[in-house]
Amino acid sequence: SGGPSDDESSDGSDGSDGSDGSDGSDGSDGSDGSDGSDGSDGGSGPAANIGMVYATGGLGDGSFNDQAQQGAIEAEEDLGISFREAQPDEVAQFSTFQQQFANSSDPDYDLVCCIGFLQADSLADTASSYPDQDFMIVDSVVDADNVASYTFREHEGSYLAGLMASLLTTRSFSAGAGSTQGDSTNLGFVGGVESDLIQKFQAGFEAGVSAGNDDVDVSVNYTGSFNDPAAGREAATSMYNSGADIVYHAAGNTGTGVFQAAQEQGKFAIGVDRDQSVTRPDYADVILGSMVKRVDTAVYNAIEATVDEEFPGGSNVALGLGNDGVALVYGDQLGSEIPDEVTEEVATARENIIAGDIDVPSEL
Amino acid sequence: MATAVHLDGITKRFPGVVANDDVDLEVERGTVHALLGENGAGKTTLMNVLYGLYEPTSGTVRLDGEPQAFDSPRDAIDAGVGMIHQHFMLVDPMTVTENITLGSEPRKWGGLAVDREAAREAVADLADRYGFDVDPDARIEDVSVGEQQRVEILKALYRGAETLILDEPTAVLTPQEVDELFEVLAELTAQGKTIIFITHKLGEAMRAADEISVLRDGRKVGTVAADATSQEELAELMVGREVLMDVDRGAAETGDVVASVSDVVVEDDRGVRAVDGVSFDVRGGEVFGIAGVDGNGQTELVEAVTGLQSVDAGEVRFLGEDVTTVSRRDRIDAGMAYVPEDRQERGLVMEFDLVENGLLGSQHDPDFAANGRVDWPTTRQHAEAIIDEYDVRPPDADADAESLSGGNQQKFIVGREFERDPELVVASHPTRGVDIGSIEFIHERLLELRRQGVAVLLVSSKLEEVQGLSDRLAVIYEGEFIDVVDPDETTEEELGLLMAGERPGERANGDPDPSSPPDGSGAADDGAAADAVDPAGDRA
Amino acid sequence: MSVADRARNVLSRLATASGTERILISTAALVLSVLIGAVLVLVAGRMTTCTAGEAVYYFGTGFCYDPIAVFDRLFLGALGDPFSGGWSPNGQFAVTLRETTLLIFTGLSVALAFRAGIFNIGTQGQLVVGALATALGVLWASSLVSGVVGTIVLIPFGLLVGAVFGGLYGAIPGLLKAYADANEVITTIMLNFIATGVALYLVSGVFKDPESAANQTVPLPEFAQFPAVLFGARQDFSLVALAFGLLALGALYYLLEHTAFGYDVRTSGVQPEAAEYGGVDAERTVVASLTLSGALGGIAGAMYVMMVLGTFQTGIPSYGFDGITVSILAGNNPLGVGIAALLFGVLKSGTTVVQFATDVPPQLVGVLRGLIILFVAMPEFFRLLARGLPGIGRGPESAATDGGVPVDGGETDE
Amino acid sequence: MERYSTRALVAAVTVVGIVALLLAGLAFPDSIAGTLADALTSRFTLASALRLSVPIAFAALGGIFAEKSGVINIGLEGLLIISAFSAIYVADITGGVWVGYAGGVVASTLLAALFAVVTIGFRADQIIAGLAVWLIALGLAPFASQVFYGSPNSPTVATTGSISVPVLADIPFFGALFSASPSVYMLFVAVAGSWYVFERTAFGRWIRASGENPKALDTAGVSVTRVRYAAVLISGVLAGMGGAALSLDLGQFTGNGPTMVNGKGFIAIVAYLFGNYNPVGTFFSTMLFAGLDALQTVLQTQGIGVPRQLIRITPFVVVILVLALVGRTRLPEAAGEHYETEE
Ligand SMILES: Nc1ncnc2c1ncn2[C@@H]1O[C@H](COP(=O)(O)OP(=O)(O)OP(=O)(O)O)[C@@H](O)[C@H]1O
């Protein structure tokens, strides 16, 4: 009962070639010229044209953006939409790309997906300048009739990760390439750059850890970068060396270093955003589980709603454990070895959170 | 005798300049050949051709009758030609030994390592053989100019040079060092080496050379035997007119004290006292000369007066004001002109053209830059006036300073400083590297300033210059004034002994060892090196 | 001198052979890098798989990426498609000018320091400090005034705050260099990291906008930002800012070439000993140049805050480093900085157009940028090319054939 | 002289400070001093510092060769990037870690050769060309990764692993020196080798002369051009070793943003300037920097009450402070200048 870890099998990171904005035949003039928004029937054009504006990390971050792309790819396969991507590398480019999509008439984009909270400010402007264009944003809320906002309750999933970790670290457990010492009272959290968002992961994790065992401490390290695996490795190594058995990361590519350190030290790690035991199979023997954040679901749902002409403009969906927006998925290789007492306790906590019996803090 | 060097119809053109024009030159093996000529006459260029640095536009080089086609100095070295340039080609942070053996290091371990012992010994042996005083382990930046020159000569000899070219070798030496050099040259020719040296000093050419060739405007105007000519003849060949050899400075009409230095102490970077309690006054209308072997504190003293070095003790006064801690800029503004010793480091901005160089030191002068805004047209006129008046060649204000020959650079600096309308002129080696026509001119100008009541502080290692121009002459040795004399009442020999550190009183009872001339090299350095080099010891 | 005479003078100086040559060389460099870039695009296009319908055909071979489309988008796209008829000042052209404006300031900042002989790598840090100070300062002041008056007061005030704090931050390496002999390359690189770190600390803590998830300050009110003139507001570009930039170009040129201070700076830059001789106070000039350089960097930061983002947010783009390239490309000449900044503005803004319009990975434009710089840096290559390649062999060939350790060195070698 | 005495003084003060800290740490193990003392004496800190040093120190050694010969190679960052990617790519297609390592070195050397041709052969401005090398690599490596792997990040390949010297590895603290990745040992060899080249071989002298007074070298009959080519190529080899070590140690290339190299090439420049162009000094200055970075990580993890964002910048602050005390570094006289044999 470890949450829905169903369709993680397709690795999105090699899917970026699926991006083809211009419809196959350039010569077919205006076949889908003005009816862009109501073309859900087969016809010659795609069911919908979707614009994707990713967060500044860009594709290939192994987590957030790739996960969003995954949603678009699935929508392409299931719903026959077509999408085009833009990878801004600085904040000022968000509005450029948002406007380019909004302005475009060939094709006319039915929905522009804005990934990441940094896009919120520029989207607020863009959305009011283009009232006829539909947008969706992930990780932030923009109050406008033509914007659907999707936020995640990362702290809830992180709580489960913390709970699992603290239950495992206080017992002697060994599986795959790692093991824990029964007498250890120490866990680790590695973050990328300090921000409210990453602190949500940390807060939930720490709450879960205390819930599992009040005596367990969490060492925290922020490397200051989402792209520095070497720093991630040093941070995690230092944690393992000071007695931590399990390190949870919310640090993008920096997390690779955390997995590596776990392998070197014969300890465990917990992945983030996607099921990293699948996307990083080389480290599957140390990844106990991953706190997945279903950005793909958010993107997919928004696209589906657009295709169905039920675009939830102005809505604000908070995706948590309850609606499968976040989940703790157990490692592909190690999941089956985690003792039932632990998984059961985690499952109970999940129910309690959904039921509102446990209130997980989202701030430190 | 065999002709060792044979230059045949050498022409060398640079864009816009014919530096050498169909020059023929023959030098016999085992002789010394002097090359004379005004600044920019093409002497250095001709020798650079012989050394393979320049490929001639036309003409051939033959050594021992064999035609040579040098692509690089490497070829010339292989053919037995060595050159000691006007500006030394030494690597400052490396040691004497490293410099001498550079590019031809003895190796050991199958070439994997430099055999440092062998190198050191080879250098020591070589130095011994020619009686050179060098410390093989001293770093170049720590030794005197004289010693650097000896290192250059050793470098050539180490490479098996049969023909040695020296470009103005005596410009930087004391009289005693010059004597030593000439002894070395005699020793070298006795051993069958051939020497060509460039000089501006006619007396030296006549003394040391067997034959003398004179260049003018890139053409050779004649070759004469040294014992069959006179200074007057040489001077006329060089300049194309008669030259006045002696200056008559006339009586001094001294005015008020313009600058006064009392008990000044200057320490160098290493905390050694380069100037050790010097006091003197310079009055308006007077030339106060300082003679001494290079490196005895002249540089530091002059820089203390001009505001380029801070004074560690004592006082400098200028026009009645205490200026000990006053900035260089304020001293310039107050009327202090300074012809620096090192024209390429200090006196000129080499990348700037002459217009911009003419402004150096006046950039805050309201005449050129009112309200901080530079008046370029006026500045340009000023530069053109200097060029015109001081005969700077080529007469092009847009030429970059680095494109001028050394002598012309010097003339421009002298012009700029003398035209500053100064109260005090500090002139450090004002005629170094300048041809005799220009020397005459600069000397005249200097005396004219004196007649106008300007105070002049003159430093030179050329005895005849300080002696001829000064009203009073101080001799500096190891940072102290050893004596202040009346130049007209003192012989050159007496001055030489003073410069060697012989105190006036000592001569009576002392027994000066004539075989141990003052050690220009060791003492010439500011202190630290003097300890490193044992002057008398090595010489014995 | 009459105005006409002056104009003639200026013209004749511009028309010197070397000036023309520089333009020719830059053009050739651009063309060559575009050619090589095209080859790269084609090669990459061969390595990628795409459907036959998407491929373009050259020389009878199909390629997934079309170099002509790439360069068309890169250059014409950045200029807002001037030949397509639908040109409007609201389009990409405004973005290009926005980038140009910021690069002018960072370029000038670097150029001034370089002319003084100081290798200021720290413009980025100075920009960050200036930006943060401007955001906080203007926020504070915007509670005192508002409306049009607010704009008129706050913009100069913001620029001033940026300049002052950027200048102070630039003065640190200046003082360290002048009085502690500390190498400015090291100190400025370190100070960049420090500026970023401290800014992150401040805006993720005390000065954080509680409303936003981002590490940023509270946004500035609309009236405290640069007004859009002629150009649309959406591209975050203001003609006023560009005018400031052009003014700064002229002012710095005048400062360097026509003032005593500029003369001091240039002299210290090329030959410090001679400068000292000429009465230039070396220490003061170092500190003054770096302060001024930092102030220009700080103004760039102020512009970024007041024109582009409307707030200070961590993760400021690397305008400071781009400034180094701009300045060097311009030969550290203030007037050249204008042209180099425009070229870079086009490249930066064109990158987004290329990304939007083609499938070519966006990193490619980065490669192109490097190639252009590389070729512009080697005028000698083009001179040789122009002369018909005779002497080309000397240097490079020996590299290709015997790049190793020279073995024929000493006489005692064998 | 003055410089050396200041250096000695700073060194002495540092030693005294560290001893005092250790004593304080012993006396009050729970204080910040205790935490610091713990971290300082931990072999893990040393091991971490060594790992962090590898790419920086290799690149810095390369930088010394180039700059001593008179060619300022500001493109070290680019060499690291290109090598980091190529090493992974070659290791991936051949399956051999060390083949990949060699591939990284070759790629970096080729890029260095381009740099050499451009700066020495065509007399391009060294700084611009160096920046160009950086930008080209910064674009090319992720671009290639995108083309080959469909993502700027490569998949994971095998790593270089680590080698433990029996017995020696068990020594307290210094044992970390003997239980490390092969690149660490190679670094030791490279540092010693570079020192040897500069101090003992003729070639090393030529490099020095070529950077100090190329004309002197030229007139001594050694081709400045060839010496400079050789030196720049060596810088390519060394930086290549650093880049390959960086990526193969992790088994992955990360190409987003500033890539996984993330400014290490620029820190390398700082390191060799700080080490005064001496390979050994440079190694120690890299270790100082990496040590502070390692320490910073430990302190953050232990939570000593200072905001993390500020702890993270301590290495940079310390470098500035030390530099302010120790003072100047002297660039080779002719660094950055073209040299041309006349005619
Ligand atoms: N590399 C060069 N490029 C252009 N012109 C040059 C070059 N070298 C020398 N010249 C010019 O050639 C002429 C001869 O110069 P050269 O240096 O040979 O004179 P010199 O007789 O040695 O003068 P001095 O006594 O001042 O040293 C001068 O007009 C000089 O400006």
Ligand SMILES: Nc1ncnc2c1ncn2[C@@H]1O[C@H](COP(=O)(O)OP(=O)(O)OP(=O)(O)O)[C@@H](O)[C@H]1O
């Ligand atoms: N930096 C410079 N270096 C050398 N010469 C210069 C420089 N600037 C100007 N000049 C020279 O000064 C003269 C006048 O220059 P320019 O035409 O720039 O003055 P202007 O602009 O008319 O005067 P102003 O600067 O007073 O307005 C010209 O002969 C020019 O060549």
Ligand SMILES: [Mg+2]
């Ligand atoms: Mg000469």
Ligand SMILES: [Mg+2]
């Ligand atoms: Mg000019």
